[in-house]
Amino acid sequence: MSLFGFFGRPQRKTAEAARERLQILLAHERAGAANADFLPRLQRDLIEVVRRYVDVDDGQVQVKIDREQNLSVLEVNIELPSGTKASGG
Amino acid sequence: MAKIIVVTSGKGGVGKTTTSAAIATGLALRGQKTVVIDFDVGLRNIDLIMGCERRVVFDFINVINGDAKLHQALIKDKRVENLFVLPTSQTRDKDALSQDGVERVLGELSQDFDYIVCDSPAGIERGAFLAMYFADAAVVVSNPEVSSVRDADRMIGLMASKSRKAEQGASIEMHLLLTRYDPERVEKGEMLRVEDVQEILALPLLGIVPECPSVLQASNVGMPVVLDDKSLAGKAYAGTVARLMGEDVEVVVPRLGKRGLLDRLLRRSA
Numbered sequence: 001m002s003l004f005g006f007f008g009r010p011q012r013k014t015a016e017a018a019r020e021r022l023q024i025l026l027a028h029e030r031a032g033a034a035n036a037d038f039l040p041r042l043q044r045d046l047i048e049v050v051r052r053y054v055d056v057d058d059g060q061v062q063v064k065i066d067r068e069q070n071l072s073v074l075e076v077n078i079e080l081p082s083g084t085k086a087s088g089g
Numbered sequence: 090m091a092k093i094i095v096v097t098s099g100k101g102g103v104g105k106t107t108t109s110a111a112i113a114t115g116l117a118l119r120g121q122k123t124v125v126i127d128f129d130v131g132l133r134n135i136d137l138i139m140g141c142e143r144r145v146v147f148d149f150i151n152v153i154n155g156d157a158k159l160h161q162a163l164i165k166d167k168r169v170e171n172l173f174v175l176p177t178s179q180t181r182d183k184d185a186l187s188q189d190g191v192e193r194v195l196g197e198l199s200q201d202f203d204y205i206v207c208d209s210p211a212g213i214e215r216g217a218f219l220a221m222y223f224a225d226a227a228v229v230v231s232n233p234e235v236s237s238v239r240d241a242d243r244m245i246g247l248m249a250s251k252s253r254k255a256e257q258g259a260s261i262e263m264h265l266l267l268t269r270y271d272p273e274r275v276e277k278g279e280m281l282r283v284e285d286v287q288e289i290l291a292l293p294l295l296g297i298v299p300e301c302p303s304v305l306q307a308s309n310v311g312m313p314v315v316l317d318d319k320s321l322a323g324k325a326y327a328g329t330v331a332r333l334m335g336e337d338v339e340v341v342v343p344r345l346g347k348r349g350l351l352d353r354l355l356r357r358s359a
Contacts, residue, residue, distance in 0.1 A: 013278025018235050019285045026242050026289060 028067050039063055046076060054080055091199040094206050094333070095224040095261075097248075099240030101211030103232045104268040107304055107314060108326075109208035110138045112228065114313035115330030117172035121203040124163065127177035128220035129210035130185050136176040139166065140311025150178035153190030159197055168316065173202075183215065191219045213247060221248050226262040228295060228333070232269045233281035241265075242290060264295035266329060271300045272343045283342055296329030298322050299343040 043063040050056055060079040065072055096109040106129075113125035126149060127135040136142040141164045147157035152175075166172035175198075178185060198205050209220035221227060227248055231241040245263060254261045267286055274280040287294050298304075303320030307313065315330070317323040321343065331338045 015275070015278045015281050015285070018281050019289070022235055022238055022289050025239065029239075029242070030246065 024067060028072070039065060046078075050078055056081065091202040091205045092226060093195060093199075093224045094204060094226045094228060095209055095221040095248075096206060096228045096230060097209040097217065097221055097244050098211065098230040098237070099213065099217075099242075099244040100231075100237045103230050103237050104298070104304075105211070105230050106134050106138050106208055107308065108228060108230050108266060108268065108298075109135060109206050110313040111315040111323075111326040112330055112333065113204070113206040114139075114166075114169055114172060115315045115326055116204045116206070116334070117166070117169045118315070119330065119334065120171065121334075122171040122201070123204040123206060124173040124175055124198055124202050125206040125208060126175040126198075127208050128186070128216045129208065130177050130183075130216055131179060131181055132210065133177050133179055135174060135208050136164075137311060138308055139174050139313060141166070141174055141176075142311070145176045148176045148178045149194065150180060150185045152194055153185070153187060159194065168312075186215055186219050188219060188222070192223060195223050213243065217244075218247075218251070221261070222251075222253055224248075224252065224261050225254070226264070226333075228264050228266050229290070229292060230266050230268055231286060231290070233267060233271075233275070233283075233286055235281075238281070238286055238289060245290065245292065263292050264333070265290055265292040266295045266298065268298040269300045270297050270343055272345050276345055294340055295332055296325055296340055297342060298325040298329075301325075 043061060046063065047056065047058060047061045050061060056078065060081075062077040064075040064077070066075065094112070096105050096112065098105050109125050113123045116123040125135055125139070127133055128149075130150065133145075133148075136145050144164050147162040149162065151157040152159050152162050162175055164174045164176065166174065195205060207220040207224065210216040221244075229241050229245060231237045248261050248263065249255060252261050265287060267283060270283070271280055275282050283294065283297055299321050301320055301322035303317050303322050304314050307317055307320075314320065314322050315326040318327065325341070325343075328338050328341065332340070
Protein backbone atom coordinates (compact mmCIF):
# COMPACT_ATOMS: atom_id res chain seq x y z
CA MET A 1 0.00 0.00 0.00
CA SER A 2 1.35 3.40 -0.93
CA LEU A 3 1.83 6.17 1.60
CA PHE A 4 -0.90 8.11 -0.12
CA GLY A 5 -3.28 5.24 0.30
CA PHE A 6 -2.36 4.83 3.92
CA PHE A 7 -2.62 8.41 5.07
CA GLY A 8 -5.60 9.44 3.04
CA ARG A 9 -7.05 9.53 -0.41
CA PRO A 10 -4.56 9.91 -3.21
CA GLN A 11 -4.62 13.44 -4.58
CA ARG A 12 -5.43 12.36 -8.10
CA LYS A 13 -6.60 9.08 -9.54
CA THR A 14 -4.51 7.84 -12.45
CA ALA A 15 -7.61 7.20 -14.59
CA GLU A 16 -8.39 10.91 -14.34
CA ALA A 17 -4.91 11.75 -15.56
CA ALA A 18 -5.37 9.32 -18.46
CA ARG A 19 -8.63 11.00 -19.49
CA GLU A 20 -7.17 14.50 -19.38
CA ARG A 21 -4.03 13.54 -21.28
CA LEU A 22 -6.07 11.85 -23.99
CA GLN A 23 -8.46 14.77 -24.35
CA ILE A 24 -5.60 17.21 -24.86
CA LEU A 25 -3.60 14.96 -27.17
CA LEU A 26 -6.49 13.96 -29.41
CA ALA A 27 -7.77 17.50 -29.72
CA HIS A 28 -4.41 18.40 -31.25
CA GLU A 29 -4.04 15.26 -33.34
CA ARG A 30 -7.49 15.69 -34.85
CA ALA A 31 -6.79 19.35 -35.62
CA GLY A 32 -4.36 18.11 -38.22
CA ALA A 33 -1.66 15.54 -38.06
CA ALA A 34 0.10 17.32 -40.94
CA ASN A 35 0.63 20.48 -38.90
CA ALA A 36 2.55 18.60 -36.25
CA ASP A 37 5.43 18.05 -38.63
CA PHE A 38 6.38 21.67 -39.16
CA LEU A 39 8.69 22.01 -36.15
CA PRO A 40 11.85 20.65 -37.80
CA ARG A 41 11.28 22.94 -40.79
CA LEU A 42 10.63 25.91 -38.51
CA GLN A 43 13.85 25.17 -36.65
CA ARG A 44 15.82 25.00 -39.90
CA ASP A 45 14.35 28.27 -41.17
CA LEU A 46 15.01 30.02 -37.87
CA ILE A 47 18.65 28.95 -37.91
CA GLU A 48 18.95 30.27 -41.43
CA VAL A 49 17.53 33.68 -40.48
CA VAL A 50 19.54 33.98 -37.27
CA ARG A 51 22.73 33.11 -39.14
CA ARG A 52 22.34 36.15 -41.33
CA TYR A 53 23.10 38.19 -38.23
CA VAL A 54 24.87 35.97 -35.74
CA ASP A 55 27.11 32.95 -36.16
CA VAL A 56 25.26 30.15 -34.35
CA ASP A 57 25.53 26.36 -34.49
CA ASP A 58 22.59 24.08 -35.25
CA GLY A 59 22.56 22.96 -31.63
CA GLN A 60 22.15 26.50 -30.33
CA VAL A 61 18.65 26.96 -31.65
CA GLN A 62 15.95 24.97 -29.93
CA VAL A 63 12.27 24.87 -30.72
CA LYS A 64 9.85 23.32 -28.26
CA ILE A 65 6.09 23.04 -28.17
CA ASP A 66 3.93 22.50 -25.11
CA ARG A 67 0.33 21.64 -25.81
CA GLU A 68 -2.33 22.33 -23.26
CA GLN A 69 -6.10 22.19 -23.28
CA ASN A 70 -6.83 25.58 -24.80
CA LEU A 71 -3.49 26.86 -26.00
CA SER A 72 -0.14 25.74 -27.29
CA VAL A 73 3.08 27.44 -26.27
CA LEU A 74 5.86 27.60 -28.83
CA GLU A 75 9.19 28.20 -27.15
CA VAL A 76 12.20 29.25 -29.23
CA ASN A 77 15.55 29.31 -27.51
CA ILE A 78 18.55 30.81 -29.27
CA GLU A 79 21.83 30.67 -27.47
CA LEU A 80 24.16 33.43 -28.65
CA PRO A 81 27.88 32.77 -28.49
CA SER A 82 29.68 34.98 -25.92
CA GLY A 83 31.11 38.22 -27.29
CA THR A 84 28.67 38.24 -30.14
CA LYS A 85 28.41 41.45 -32.01
CA ALA A 86 25.83 42.15 -34.55
CA SER A 87 27.49 41.69 -37.88
CA GLY A 88 24.99 43.86 -39.66
CA GLY A 89 22.99 42.61 -42.59
CA MET B 90 -26.16 -8.22 -50.63
CA ALA B 91 -24.04 -8.92 -47.58
CA LYS B 92 -23.30 -6.35 -44.92
CA ILE B 93 -19.54 -5.92 -44.59
CA ILE B 94 -18.32 -5.35 -41.03
CA VAL B 95 -14.69 -4.57 -40.20
CA VAL B 96 -13.31 -5.31 -36.74
CA THR B 97 -10.47 -2.87 -36.26
CA SER B 98 -8.48 -1.02 -33.57
CA GLY B 99 -5.16 0.37 -34.75
CA LYS B 100 -3.35 -1.09 -31.76
CA GLY B 101 -2.49 -4.78 -31.54
CA GLY B 102 -3.50 -7.16 -28.78
CA VAL B 103 -6.75 -5.47 -27.82
CA GLY B 104 -8.98 -8.35 -28.92
CA LYS B 105 -9.74 -7.91 -32.63
CA THR B 106 -9.47 -11.58 -33.55
CA THR B 107 -11.34 -12.74 -30.43
CA THR B 108 -14.04 -10.22 -31.30
CA SER B 109 -14.19 -11.15 -35.01
CA ALA B 110 -14.58 -14.82 -34.13
CA ALA B 111 -17.21 -14.10 -31.48
CA ILE B 112 -19.24 -11.72 -33.63
CA ALA B 113 -19.17 -13.96 -36.71
CA THR B 114 -20.21 -16.96 -34.64
CA GLY B 115 -22.90 -14.94 -32.85
CA LEU B 116 -24.37 -13.77 -36.17
CA ALA B 117 -24.43 -17.34 -37.48
CA LEU B 118 -26.11 -18.55 -34.28
CA ARG B 119 -28.87 -16.07 -35.10
CA GLY B 120 -29.37 -17.66 -38.48
CA GLN B 121 -27.32 -15.21 -40.53
CA LYS B 122 -25.07 -16.78 -43.14
CA THR B 123 -21.71 -15.37 -42.12
CA VAL B 124 -18.08 -15.55 -43.23
CA VAL B 125 -15.12 -14.23 -41.26
CA ILE B 126 -12.06 -13.21 -43.31
CA ASP B 127 -8.53 -12.88 -41.93
CA PHE B 128 -6.80 -9.78 -43.38
CA ASP B 129 -3.60 -10.25 -41.35
CA VAL B 130 -1.47 -11.59 -44.20
CA GLY B 131 1.63 -13.30 -42.87
CA LEU B 132 0.28 -13.66 -39.35
CA ARG B 133 -2.71 -15.93 -39.79
CA ASN B 134 -4.71 -16.43 -36.59
CA ILE B 135 -8.45 -16.52 -37.06
CA ASP B 136 -8.17 -20.21 -38.03
CA LEU B 137 -6.64 -20.96 -34.63
CA ILE B 138 -9.23 -18.98 -32.66
CA MET B 139 -12.03 -20.63 -34.65
CA GLY B 140 -10.46 -24.06 -34.16
CA CYS B 141 -10.10 -24.94 -37.83
CA GLU B 142 -6.32 -24.57 -38.19
CA ARG B 143 -5.85 -28.14 -39.33
CA ARG B 144 -8.37 -27.81 -42.14
CA VAL B 145 -6.70 -24.95 -44.03
CA VAL B 146 -5.82 -25.95 -47.59
CA PHE B 147 -6.31 -22.84 -49.71
CA ASP B 148 -6.52 -19.26 -48.49
CA PHE B 149 -7.69 -15.73 -49.28
CA ILE B 150 -4.50 -14.94 -51.25
CA ASN B 151 -4.87 -18.13 -53.36
CA VAL B 152 -8.38 -16.98 -54.27
CA ILE B 153 -7.22 -13.45 -55.08
CA ASN B 154 -4.48 -14.85 -57.32
CA GLY B 155 -6.86 -17.26 -59.02
CA ASP B 156 -5.01 -20.32 -57.71
CA ALA B 157 -8.14 -21.61 -56.00
CA LYS B 158 -11.89 -21.15 -56.21
CA LEU B 159 -13.66 -19.40 -53.35
CA HIS B 160 -15.59 -22.55 -52.36
CA GLN B 161 -12.29 -24.45 -52.09
CA ALA B 162 -10.86 -21.94 -49.61
CA LEU B 163 -13.95 -21.44 -47.44
CA ILE B 164 -13.92 -23.62 -44.32
CA LYS B 165 -17.33 -24.58 -42.97
CA ASP B 166 -17.61 -24.50 -39.18
CA LYS B 167 -18.43 -27.88 -37.63
CA ARG B 168 -20.36 -26.52 -34.65
CA VAL B 169 -22.51 -23.73 -36.04
CA GLU B 170 -24.67 -23.81 -39.16
CA ASN B 171 -24.15 -20.94 -41.65
CA LEU B 172 -20.65 -20.10 -40.40
CA PHE B 173 -17.57 -20.04 -42.64
CA VAL B 174 -13.92 -19.03 -42.26
CA LEU B 175 -11.70 -17.62 -44.99
CA PRO B 176 -8.15 -17.89 -43.65
CA THR B 177 -5.27 -15.82 -44.92
CA SER B 178 -1.86 -16.79 -46.20
CA GLN B 179 1.36 -17.07 -44.23
CA THR B 180 3.27 -15.41 -47.07
CA ARG B 181 5.70 -12.63 -46.26
CA ASP B 182 4.87 -10.84 -49.48
CA LYS B 183 3.40 -7.54 -48.37
CA ASP B 184 1.77 -6.87 -51.73
CA ALA B 185 -0.16 -10.14 -51.75
CA LEU B 186 -3.39 -8.26 -50.99
CA SER B 187 -4.51 -6.13 -53.90
CA GLN B 188 -7.39 -3.73 -53.77
CA ASP B 189 -8.94 -5.17 -56.94
CA GLY B 190 -8.55 -8.69 -55.63
CA VAL B 191 -10.17 -7.88 -52.29
CA GLU B 192 -13.04 -6.11 -54.04
CA ARG B 193 -13.60 -9.09 -56.34
CA VAL B 194 -13.66 -11.63 -53.49
CA LEU B 195 -15.94 -9.45 -51.33
CA GLY B 196 -18.23 -8.99 -54.32
CA GLU B 197 -18.45 -12.74 -54.88
CA LEU B 198 -19.07 -13.44 -51.17
CA SER B 199 -21.74 -10.72 -51.08
CA GLN B 200 -23.93 -12.74 -53.46
CA ASP B 201 -24.14 -15.63 -51.06
CA PHE B 202 -23.75 -14.32 -47.50
CA ASP B 203 -25.70 -12.08 -45.12
CA TYR B 204 -22.64 -10.85 -43.23
CA ILE B 205 -18.93 -10.59 -44.04
CA VAL B 206 -16.75 -9.96 -40.97
CA CYS B 207 -13.28 -8.60 -41.81
CA ASP B 208 -10.69 -9.23 -39.10
CA SER B 209 -8.20 -6.38 -39.48
CA PRO B 210 -4.52 -6.61 -38.64
CA ALA B 211 -3.03 -4.07 -36.22
CA GLY B 212 -1.44 -0.92 -37.60
CA ILE B 213 -2.53 1.30 -40.47
CA GLU B 214 -0.72 -0.46 -43.32
CA ARG B 215 -2.18 -2.15 -46.39
CA GLY B 216 -3.96 -5.05 -44.64
CA ALA B 217 -5.66 -2.75 -42.13
CA PHE B 218 -6.52 -0.29 -44.89
CA LEU B 219 -8.09 -2.90 -47.16
CA ALA B 220 -9.95 -4.54 -44.26
CA MET B 221 -11.82 -1.27 -43.61
CA TYR B 222 -11.93 0.21 -47.14
CA PHE B 223 -15.04 -1.63 -48.40
CA ALA B 224 -16.84 -1.82 -45.03
CA ASP B 225 -20.44 -0.78 -44.40
CA ALA B 226 -19.98 -0.90 -40.63
CA ALA B 227 -17.05 -0.95 -38.22
CA VAL B 228 -16.56 -2.37 -34.76
CA VAL B 229 -13.77 -0.30 -33.21
CA VAL B 230 -12.20 -2.36 -30.44
CA SER B 231 -10.43 -0.52 -27.63
CA ASN B 232 -9.15 -1.29 -24.16
CA PRO B 233 -9.64 1.33 -21.43
CA GLU B 234 -5.98 2.31 -21.80
CA VAL B 235 -4.38 5.44 -23.27
CA SER B 236 -2.41 4.04 -26.22
CA SER B 237 -5.30 1.86 -27.32
CA VAL B 238 -7.74 4.80 -27.23
CA ARG B 239 -5.33 7.02 -29.15
CA ASP B 240 -4.81 4.42 -31.89
CA ALA B 241 -8.56 3.78 -32.10
CA ASP B 242 -9.05 7.51 -32.65
CA ARG B 243 -6.53 7.43 -35.47
CA MET B 244 -8.33 4.50 -37.09
CA ILE B 245 -11.69 6.27 -36.74
CA GLY B 246 -10.17 9.28 -38.52
CA LEU B 247 -8.89 7.09 -41.36
CA MET B 248 -12.25 5.39 -41.82
CA ALA B 249 -13.98 8.78 -41.85
CA SER B 250 -11.70 10.10 -44.60
CA LYS B 251 -10.17 7.27 -46.62
CA SER B 252 -12.81 4.55 -46.92
CA ARG B 253 -14.87 3.91 -50.03
CA LYS B 254 -17.95 5.15 -48.19
CA ALA B 255 -16.11 8.39 -47.41
CA GLU B 256 -15.10 8.75 -51.05
CA GLN B 257 -18.75 8.36 -52.04
CA GLY B 258 -19.73 11.10 -49.58
CA ALA B 259 -21.30 8.62 -47.18
CA SER B 260 -19.92 7.22 -43.94
CA ILE B 261 -19.13 3.88 -42.34
CA GLU B 262 -21.47 3.14 -39.45
CA MET B 263 -19.00 2.97 -36.54
CA HIS B 264 -19.46 1.33 -33.13
CA LEU B 265 -17.27 1.20 -30.05
CA LEU B 266 -16.55 -2.09 -28.32
CA LEU B 267 -14.69 -1.76 -25.05
CA THR B 268 -12.77 -4.90 -24.13
CA ARG B 269 -10.76 -6.08 -21.10
CA TYR B 270 -12.81 -3.83 -18.85
CA ASP B 271 -12.06 -4.41 -15.18
CA PRO B 272 -14.78 -2.97 -12.89
CA GLU B 273 -12.61 -3.34 -9.80
CA ARG B 274 -9.85 -1.20 -11.25
CA VAL B 275 -12.38 1.31 -12.57
CA GLU B 276 -13.85 1.54 -9.06
CA LYS B 277 -10.40 2.26 -7.66
CA GLY B 278 -9.80 5.00 -10.22
CA GLU B 279 -7.03 3.03 -11.88
CA MET B 280 -8.79 2.49 -15.19
CA LEU B 281 -10.65 4.76 -17.61
CA ARG B 282 -14.41 4.53 -17.20
CA VAL B 283 -16.75 3.55 -20.04
CA GLU B 284 -18.09 7.11 -20.15
CA ASP B 285 -14.55 8.49 -20.46
CA VAL B 286 -13.64 6.38 -23.49
CA GLN B 287 -17.02 6.93 -25.09
CA GLU B 288 -16.81 10.67 -24.62
CA ILE B 289 -13.29 10.83 -26.02
CA LEU B 290 -13.95 8.67 -29.08
CA ALA B 291 -17.52 9.95 -29.58
CA LEU B 292 -18.90 6.67 -30.95
CA PRO B 293 -22.07 4.83 -29.95
CA LEU B 294 -21.32 2.02 -27.52
CA LEU B 295 -21.88 -1.44 -28.96
CA GLY B 296 -20.79 -3.37 -25.89
CA ILE B 297 -18.44 -3.85 -22.97
CA VAL B 298 -16.51 -7.10 -22.64
CA PRO B 299 -15.16 -7.50 -19.12
CA GLU B 300 -11.73 -8.95 -18.38
CA CYS B 301 -12.64 -12.63 -18.17
CA PRO B 302 -10.70 -15.90 -17.84
CA SER B 303 -13.03 -17.54 -20.34
CA VAL B 304 -11.43 -15.62 -23.25
CA LEU B 305 -8.06 -17.34 -22.85
CA GLN B 306 -9.69 -20.68 -22.11
CA ALA B 307 -11.80 -20.47 -25.25
CA SER B 308 -8.80 -19.56 -27.40
CA ASN B 309 -6.82 -22.42 -25.85
CA VAL B 310 -9.29 -24.90 -27.34
CA GLY B 311 -10.20 -23.03 -30.53
CA MET B 312 -13.74 -22.15 -29.55
CA PRO B 313 -15.22 -18.69 -30.18
CA VAL B 314 -15.92 -17.36 -26.67
CA VAL B 315 -19.52 -16.49 -27.54
CA LEU B 316 -20.23 -20.24 -27.47
CA ASP B 317 -19.37 -20.22 -23.75
CA ASP B 318 -22.75 -18.77 -22.89
CA LYS B 319 -22.21 -19.07 -19.13
CA SER B 320 -19.17 -16.81 -19.13
CA LEU B 321 -19.30 -13.03 -18.69
CA ALA B 322 -17.42 -12.46 -21.94
CA GLY B 323 -19.69 -14.88 -23.82
CA LYS B 324 -22.78 -13.06 -22.57
CA ALA B 325 -21.24 -9.68 -23.40
CA TYR B 326 -20.57 -10.79 -26.98
CA ALA B 327 -24.09 -12.22 -27.34
CA GLY B 328 -25.49 -8.80 -26.41
CA THR B 329 -23.02 -7.12 -28.75
CA VAL B 330 -24.23 -9.22 -31.67
CA ALA B 331 -27.88 -8.50 -30.87
CA ARG B 332 -27.20 -4.75 -30.91
CA LEU B 333 -25.14 -5.06 -34.09
CA MET B 334 -28.23 -6.60 -35.72
CA GLY B 335 -30.22 -3.59 -34.60
CA GLU B 336 -31.98 -5.10 -31.61
CA ASP B 337 -32.80 -2.79 -28.74
CA VAL B 338 -30.84 -4.53 -25.98
CA GLU B 339 -29.32 -2.44 -23.21
CA VAL B 340 -25.54 -2.49 -22.74
CA VAL B 341 -24.61 -4.09 -19.41
CA VAL B 342 -21.89 -2.16 -17.59
CA PRO B 343 -19.93 -4.75 -15.61
CA ARG B 344 -20.10 -3.91 -11.90
CA LEU B 345 -18.47 -5.38 -8.87
CA GLY B 346 -20.46 -8.34 -7.64
CA LYS B 347 -21.11 -9.06 -3.95
CA ARG B 348 -18.06 -11.24 -3.82
CA GLY B 349 -15.95 -8.48 -5.29
CA LEU B 350 -17.15 -6.08 -2.66
CA LEU B 351 -16.51 -8.50 0.19
CA ASP B 352 -13.15 -9.26 -1.28
CA ARG B 353 -12.29 -5.60 -1.29
CA LEU B 354 -13.42 -5.11 2.32
CA LEU B 355 -11.37 -8.05 3.44
CA ARG B 356 -8.36 -6.81 1.57
CA ARG B 357 -8.75 -3.33 2.99
CA SER B 358 -8.87 -4.57 6.56
CA ALA B 359 -6.02 -7.01 6.02
